[in-house]
Amino acid sequence: MSTAPGVNDFALKLANVNGTGSASANGLLMQSIFRMGVPVSGKNLFPSNIQGLPTWYEIRVNGAGHTARSLEYHLMVAMNAQTYAQDVASVASGGYVLYDSSWPLDDDLIREDVNYLGVPLAAMCREHFTKNRERILMKNVAYAGALVALLDIDLDIVSTLLAETFAKNEALRESNQRALRLGYDVARENFPCPLPFRVEARGENQDSILVDGNTAIALGCLYAGATVVGWYPITPATAVMDNFIALCKRYRRVEVAPGEWENNYCVIQAEDEIAAIGMVLGASWAGARAFTSTAGPGISLMNELLGLAYYTEIPAVVVDVQRVGPSTGMPTRTQQGDLLACAYASHGDTRHIIVIPADPHEAFEFAVAAFDLAERFQTPVFVLSDLDIGMNDWIVPSLTWDDSFVPNRGRVLHDEDLANMREFFRYAHEDDDHVTARTLPGSDEKGAYFIRGSGHDRFGRYTEESGAYLQVVDRLRAKHASAAHHVPAPLEVRRPGSRVGLVTMGSCDRAVREAIELLAEQGVDCDYLRVRAFPFADSIRDFVDSHESCFVIEQNRDAQLKSLLTVELSLTPASMTSILDYGGFPLSASTVVEAVLAHQEVH
Amino acid sequence: MPSIAKPRIPLAPLAHNDLGLTIRDYEGAMSTLCAGCGHDSVTAAISLAFFELSIRPRDIAKLSGIGCSSKTPTYFINGAHGFNSAHGRMAAIATGAIAAQRGLHYIGVSGDGDSLSIGLGHLSHAIRRNVDMTYIIENNGVYGLTKGQVSPSADVGSRPKKGDPNVVPPIDPMELGLALGATFLARGFSGDKDQLVPLIKAAVAHRGFALLDVISPCVSFNDHEGSTKSYRFFREHEVHEIETDFVPQRAEIRSKISSDSARAVTMHDGSVMYFRALPEGYNPTDRVSVEAYLAERKAMGEVPTGLLFLREGAPDLHDMSGTVSRPLADLDLADLCPGNDALQRLQESFR
Numbered sequence: 008m009s010t011a012p013g014v015n016d017f018a019l020k021l022a023n024v025n026g027t028g029s030a031s032a033n034g035l036l037m038q039s040i041f042r043m044g045v046p047v048s049g050k051n052l053f054p055s056n057i058q059g060l061p062t063w064y065e066i067r068v069n070g071a072g073h074t075a076r077s078l079e080y081h082l083m084v085a086m087n088a089q090t091y092a093q094d095v096a097s098v099a100s101g102g103y104v105l106y107d108s109s110w111p112l113d114d115d116l117i118r119e120d121v122n123y124l125g126v127p128l129a130a131m132c133r134e135h136f137t138k139n140r141e142r143i144l145m146k147n148v149a150y151a152g153a154l155v156a157l158l159d160i161d162l163d164i165v166s167t168l169l170a171e172t173f174a175k176n177e178a179l180r181e182s183n184q185r186a187l188r189l190g191y192d193v194a195r196e197n198f199p200c201p202l203p204f205r206v207e208a209r210g211e212n213q214d215s216i217l218v219d220g221n222t223a224i225a226l227g228c229l230y231a232g233a234t235v236v237g238w239y240p241i242t243p244a245t246a247v248m249d250n251f252i253a254l255c256k257r258y259r260r261v262e263v264a265p266g267e268w269e270n271n272y273c274v275i276q277a278e279d280e281i282a283a284i285g286m287v288l289g290a291s292w293a294g295a296r297a298f299t300s301t302a303g304p305g306i307s308l309m310n311e312l313l314g315l316a317y318y319t320e321i322p323a324v325v326v327d328v329q330r331v332g333p334s335t336g337m338p339t340r341t342q343q344g345d346l347l348a349c350a351y352a353s354h355g356d357t358r359h360i361i362v363i364p365a366d367p368h369e370a371f372e373f374a375v376a377a378f379d380l381a382e383r384f385q386t387p388v389f390v391l392s393d394l395d396i397g398m399n400d401w402i403v404p405s406l407t408w409d410d411s412f413v414p415n416r417g418r419v420l421h422d423e424d425l426a427n428m429r430e431f432f433r434y435a436h437e438d439d440d441h442v443t444a445r446t447l448p449g450s451d452e453k454g455a456y457f458i459r460g461s462g463h464d465r466f467g468r469y470t471e472e473s474g475a476y477l478q479v480v481d482r483l484r485a486k487h488a489s490a491a492h493h494v495p496a497p498l499e500v501r502r503p504g505s506r507v508g509l510v511t512m513g514s515c516d517r518a519v520r521e522a523i524e525l526l527a528e529q530g531v532d533c534d535y536l537r538v539r540a541f542p543f544a545d546s547i548r549d550f551v552d553s554h555e556s557c558f559v560i561e562q563n564r565d566a567q568l569k570s571l572l573t574v575e576l577s578l579t580p581a582s583m584t585s586i587l588d589y590g591g592f593p594l595s596a597s598t599v600v601e602a603v604l605a606h607q608e609v610h
Numbered sequence: 611m612p613s614i615a616k617p618r619i620p621l622a623p624l625a626h627n628d629l630g631l632t633i634r635d636y637e638g639a640m641s642t643l644c645a646g647c648g649h650d651s652v653t654a655a656i657s658l659a660f661f662e663l664s665i666r667p668r669d670i671a672k673l674s675g676i677g678c679s680s681k682t683p684t685y686f687i688n689g690a691h692g693f694n695s696a697h698g699r700m701a702a703i704a705t706g707a708i709a710a711q712r713g714l715h716y717i718g719v720s721g722d723g724d725s726l727s728i729g730l731g732h733l734s735h736a737i738r739r740n741v742d743m744t745y746i747i748e749n750n751g752v753y754g755l756t757k758g759q760v761s762p763s764a765d766v767g768s769r770p771k772k773g774d775p776n777v778v779p780p781i782d783p784m785e786l787g788l789a790l791g792a793t794f795l796a797r798g799f800s801g802d803k804d805q806l807v808p809l810i811k812a813a814v815a816h817r818g819f820a821l822l823d824v825i826s827p828c829v830s831f832n833d834h835e836g837s838t839k840s841y842r843f844f845r846e847h848e849v850h851e852i853e854t855d856f857v858p859q860r861a862e863i864r865s866k867i868s869s870d871s872a873r874a875v876t877m878h879d880g881s882v883m884y885f886r887a888l889p890e891g892y893n894p895t896d897r898v899s900v901e902a903y904l905a906e907r908k909a910m911g912e913v914p915t916g917l918l919f920l921r922e923g924a925p926d927l928h929d930m931s932g933t934v935s936r937p938l939a940d941l942d943l944a945d946l947c948p949g950n951d952a953l954q955r956l957q958e959s960f961r
């Protein structure tokens with residue numbers, strides 16, 4: 008499926024050693040292309056390590072807006088001798104390899120069908136910089152400079168970005184600019200610049216931002232009014248809290264007396280994830296909006312208390328930035344392997360609400376929605392993100408906030424309400440969504456009750472009687488089903504006459520949409536449905552039923568979405584075919600296209 | 611409320627506290643624990659302490675984990691909100707609640723299993739954070755609710771009802787607390803209400819984490835010959851040298867305190883803790899001195915009770931977090947949401 012690269016249509020891969028400062032140079036290139044108004048994506052494929060292991064960064068430039076991961080690299084920046092062989096091997100035929108020619112390349116790294124661009128980066132930096140650390144760091148900026156020339160990236164934009172980044176550090180600003188220029192000039196002198204594929208400025212991206220999902224979720228939590236947080240560090244979720252804390256320092260400090268500041272938030276770094284979710288439950292029980300963020304291992308630890316929250320009906324927001332499992336798995340690789348673990352987290356019959364964003368924009372909106380859902384339905388709500396969304400920068404439409412937004416705090420009785428009641432019973436008098444009213448600690452004695460995870464009846468009293476127990480758990484089941492009408496609806500895009508349906512979720516979105524266009528070019532028209540929440544809407548069943556063949560595309564080994572759809576919507580397993588991609592990297596369109604075509608051929 | 615039913619019409623008129631409430635307003639549901647269980651006496655002491663402190667039930671929140679001991683919050687102060695959580699997790703849940711709603715008096719009740727095995731991590735960190743609450747361990751040396759297995763507080767050589775004597779060294783919550791920088795450490799005995807009630811009151815008055823280790827015998831599984839947590843053994847080995855009086859901030863009572871040599875520690879709310887009798891060389895505000903005393907007594911096979919250590923004025927969770935004085939749970943979105951203009955400005959840095 009190889010296509011010739013062209014103007015605003017190519018991909019490059021940068022192979023680096025982690026801990027050498029390449030990330031900022033790579034980000035600089037990606038952000039400059041964004042500022043040139045051209046659709047672009049950057050995917051960081053990094054190891055679970057602090058220093059010395061191979062790390063890659065992929066930049067895809069695509070004027071048509073296809074920014075899923077591409078598996079075809081037209082230019083390789085080979086900066087890591089450990090991985091030279093595999094990096095050179097992965098360049099598309101006719102492509103280019105930019106390498107550090109301070110040392111000669113081994114003969115067995117020479118391919119006849121690719122072009123070599125040797126830049127003596129180490130030698131140049133040794134000559135122009137004196138400090139050891141600087142000599143290493145500036146190699147990155149120098150290759151960025153060469154790429155700016157080769158790909159016709161706007162040098163002014165890159166310089167401006169550097170100036171902004173190092174606004175507060177004159178020395179660094181100067182050395183970075185110098186290194187940039189060095190690489191730029193060497194490339195201009197020695198290579199035919201620009202290459203046949205290059206970047207051409209466009210007017211797009213004005214209404215867009217470049218943001219990662221962890222930042223967006225932190226913003227959502229800030230805007231939703233979250234005040235209490237319990238958390239425990241874990242990749243790839245840590246940055247949610249780093250960002251939340253930074254945002255709180257900026258927006259949640261109040262000056263109570265001249266020069267005396269206090270915080271409208273309380274973030275507690277817990278002793279483990281059990282404590283983190285425990286703190287969230289305590290705070291939510293006490294009436295605050297509280298959340299935690301974690302990854303799969305944390306979800307495993309939280310299970311018991313998630314069941315407590317479900318059964319006693321305490322709101323909680325849990326952000327799960329998924330990584331590769333099971334166990335420690337591959338902490339810096341992406342996967343969608345926690346769907347089932349979240350849907351039914353905890354022992355006994357439990358079922359939870361899950362919202363599944365596709366990108367940072369939705370992550371912001373769904374984070375806000377999660378707090379409303381949690382309080383409306385008095386239950387845990389998962390925001391199921393993943394490493395690709397969370398840790399990579401995405402171009403998404405700018406975020407907006409409706410200043411007239413009124414949060415849905417759910418059914419809470421205050422003193423005034425209690426005054427008009429003869430008696431209060433925690434789990435009686437359900438509304439149309441099977442939700443009962445709660446009271447908060449500190450409210451009138453009439454509203455006091457004793458929350459218990461042990462068997463309780465609709466009055467909140469301890470029970471071991473079947474009938475009384477069933478009343479409560481059957482209502483919980485109905486309540487969860489009701490939530491299907493309040494969670495984000497599935498997103499459908501139909502093409503007239505399609506007989507094939509593609510169902511997916513989360514960060515697979517862009518790859519699957521691109522695949523649909525590629526498949527259409529091959530004469531296979533497909534409709535699209537993206538699941539955005541659990542419990543599922545009935546329209547998903549209709550979608551599956553109305554297509555001759557339906558593919559469910561997801562990033563886990565065991566077809567968790569397909570299984571959940573089958574069980575929860577009473578679909579026949581044969582009505583859907585799985586396309587599974589779970590090796591730890593973001594999905595690419597070609598994987599989907601090949602799988603769909605292969606299946607069509609067989610049938 | 612203890613398990614023996616009370617007459618509906620009181621025989622003698624009930625006393626009223628400053629709020630005009632009687633002890634009945636501080637009682638809860640009928641206990642379902644075994645007759646004679648130490649925990650019921652602790653329940654009664656808690657009711658009495660809050661009654662005498664004249665704290666409105668609605669201003670109290672009670673939490674627990676899982677175990678016979680953790681069942682007890684339902685047996686006191688009906689009008690207070692309660693949270694019977696999961697085994698070992700109460701300290702974490704209380705921490706979150708206190709972070710959110712700082713306007714209440716929090717009392718947590720736990721067992722030696724709940725606190726010293728499965729919940730040891732959370733207890734330790736609640737101590738470190740100096741979470742403002744009263745935390746009672748009803749310590750019986752066994753897992754009562756699961757029928758008598760040895761717990762981490764069981765002494766070496768202590769013989770369970772079934773099985774071999776314990777050979778694993780115990781965790782003493784008081785030593786643990788000292789090591790972790792606790793600010794209030796007291797040990798009481800369920801069988802000594804006169805000592806226990808003032809200890810609970812002082813714990814409630816303390817600002818910060820008040821850890822109360824209450825020896826509370828399990829009559830069903832650990833009250834036999836050979837147990838070191840039985841009523842008999844404890845009465846024989848308790849040393850009650852540290853004598854304190856809790857004096858609420860109201861002045862009229864203060865005159866009753868006679869001892870000139872008394873050391874006084876003023877609590878956060880203005881009440882005063884008087885140390886009436888102290889062993890030679892013992893300073894309850896000095897950690898090193900307390901550690902030495904406890905070690906010495908332990909070597910003699912004795913268990914000291916009383917208010918063992920007190921450090922008033924240390925920063926609590928809220929001080930350390932710099933939170934506003936208004937409870938976070940009471941803030942509205944208007945106080946918390948930066949609004950669209952700020953969002954648009956912020957996004958300038960995302961371009």
Ligand SMILES: Cc1ncc(C[n+]2csc(CCOP(=O)(O)OP(=O)(O)O)c2C)c(N)n1
Nearest residue numbers: 677678679697721722723724752753754755
């Ligand atoms: C996760 C979990 N594991 C085990 C249990 C079973 N369990 C219930 S209470 C208890 C021990 C209680 O001992 P303690 O805290 O000393 O309370 P006591 O009954 O002695 O007052 C155990 C192990 C449980 N409820 N939850």
Ligand code: SF4
Nearest residue numbers: 644647678754828829
């Ligand atoms: S088993 Fe022991 S701890 Fe439990 S109620 Fe009976 S006496 Fe008390």
Ligand SMILES: [Mg+2]
Nearest residue numbers: 721722750752
């Ligand atoms: Mg016990």
